[in-house]
Amino acid sequence: MSTTQQLSPYKAEFLKASINGGVLKFGSFELKSKRISPYFFNAGDFYRADLLRAISTAYAKAIIEARESKALGEFDVIFGPAYKGIPLATATIDKLAQLDEATYGQICYSFDRKEAKDHGEGGNIVGAPLKGKRVLVVDDVVTAGTAKREAIAKIQAEGGIVVGIVVALDRMEKLPSPDGDDSKPMHSAMGELRREYGIPIFAILTLDNIIDGTRGLASDEDIKKTEEYRTKYKASD
Ligand SMILES: O=P(O)(O)OC[C@H]1O[C@H](OP(=O)(O)OP(=O)(O)O)[C@H](O)[C@@H]1O
């Protein structure tokens, strides 16, 4: 049985929406980490109402599942790092409230500006003030974890307490080696973030789910290149 068949219904729906909506693409893409990847998950392509609903439903269900299993504690604010985290955070709080108004109706959103604003209200945070608040970070993917570290630093600088991170896709990649030799075994970015910050970090889908779920939909060549990429960069933990 393939991984896709084992996925829970909301995850399988989400994978289907990502493929049908062209969010998951094959080709050659430079990542934030500078690696060249044969596949790319572009959350910025969830721009149509039905796709936005698909992604926010998947995040909301993943969050509710994590709360119910006690993997994730209570939170007050969902923070979406600029830019692609912004619509994710806003749509997710709306969906959470739709699914369970009593528990999530008062959850707020917040996001950062990539460049601080020096006029008007100023600052680099938009939305709910973070001081003393328990903050859940919602973002698209984890590759090297750089963007997540930057987001955590900004939240902490505002006095917020980061209680978890949820992403759409865990690319399951090893951290970049300090000496540039990517052939060495290395831990994953997700694992390092978990250990360093002591918070739960979870993903709706993993690279394994994507490889299994796109067989027969993507070309054999694209799948083969993606498998080779996984072999080259897969984390040791
Ligand atoms: O470094 P990692 O935490 O592993 O994640 C990689 C991040 O890089 C990209 O965002 P980018 O900072 O380029 O901003 P964008 O949302 O404006 O595309 C991408 O959207 C991921 O969030």
Ligand SMILES: O=C(O)c1cc(=O)[nH]c(=O)[nH]1
């Ligand atoms: O690592 C990245 O920069 C990255 C990977 C990916 O699949 N999608 C994305 O938006 N960014």
